[in-house]
Amino acid sequence: EASMGDKLLSLQAQVRQNANELQDFFSDLGKWEDDIRSKDRALLKGDLNPTRSKLLPAVRQKGFAEMVPSGVPGQKEKDAADAEARKAEGRIKPKTYQDYGQWDKFVHRDLDRALEDLDEQDRQEQEEKHRKRLEAERAKIREAxxxxxxxxxxxxxxxxxxxxxxxxxxxxxxxxxxxxxxxxxxxxxxxxxxxxxxxxxxxxxxxxxxxxxxxxxxx
CATH class of the missing domain: 1.25.40.10 (Tetratricopeptide repeat domain)
Structure with missing residues (x-):
């Protein structure tokens, strides 16, 4: 049976692992945001689609879709993807130090609560052992x-x-x-x-x- 110290060490290791995984996630998310911005800027400049850059005017205006020849394959899908990327850029905000500070507070609060739960569990286990020991002694006395x-x-x-x-x-x-x-x-x-x-x-x-x-x- 694992001791309370072993349980605490295991819990701390799990918390550190969760924090590292969350930081990796935020890092990947930031890279993804940068990549989306880079592609969006390239699209605005017309660098990613030379054929389209020659066909479209420099400034997008109302009705520019009609100016794109119907023979360009996948153009509507590309436009929809670009629009979704711009929406995502507006929704996703980079994580700040305050965000990580909130996470750190949450981790410590959760750890304190877990430690309290371990203390309570240990107390209950000790009481249960004491109760069983008393019952066994009383049973021996009754038998005698x-x-x-x-x-x-x-x-x-x-x-x-x-x-x-x-x-x-x-x-x-x-x-x-x-x-x-x-x-x-x-x-x-x-x-x-x-x-x-x-x-x-x-x-x-x-x-x-x-x-x-x-x-x-x-x-």
């Missing part, structure tokens, strides 16, 4: 809490199974279930107390004392 809740539920279920076995007189089975419950949730006091009762019934007094102590610490 759900896992703990499931473990506690399983521990409670195993404790109840141990109680059922204890009522049936299956002391060893009850002790095993209490041990499984304690492994899943070592912070609960009841499984320790119930297992201590099993130890007493089996005359395992040291184990009973140890479980009673652990139960009291968690109560």
């Amino acid at each position: 809490e759900e896992a703990v809740a499931r473990q506690r539920q399983d521990a409670e279920r195993l404790k109840d199974e141990g109680n059922a076995l204890l009522k049936l007189g299956d002391l060893e089975g009850a002790s095993a279930k209490y041990a499984e419950s304690i492994a899943l949730n070592p912070h609960a006091a009841v499984p320790y107390a119930n297992r201590a009762q099993v130890h007493l019934s089996l005359h395992r007094y040291d184990e009973a004392v140890a479980d009673c102590t652990l139960a009291l610490e968690r109560d």
Whole structure:
């Protein structure tokens, strides 16, 4: 992914290229204007069409078209082209320093706006990354809490199974279930107390004392 600096350099290069192309266009346009003026002056002097210069009077007057012999090929088209060239000369004005100054202001204004857009885009990207990071952390916390809740539920279920076995007189089975419950949730006091009762019934007094102590610490 391109950094903001790379984007800025690319934008500056594009602006310079556009400015150079525009200057080349104005330069070509100026040459074209000069060429049109030169041809128009030559036409007025009769230098570009010797045949016509001999046939036409020195000063063009109303009705001079009738004086041109119909045998001269393409004469009407030539006159139309000359007229269009003179119109174009009147419409097209050479670019001045002020024109380029306006363009320079436009380029800088556009560049400033582009930089502001890049800053805003970068800010939004950073906010989006921060938001996604927070969402990921919250999702992990929720998963951990759900896992703990499931473990506690399983521990409670195993404790109840141990109680059922204890009522049936299956002391060893009850002790095993209490041990499984304690492994899943070592912070609960009841499984320790119930297992201590099993130890007493089996005359395992040291184990009973140890479980009673652990139960009291968690109560």
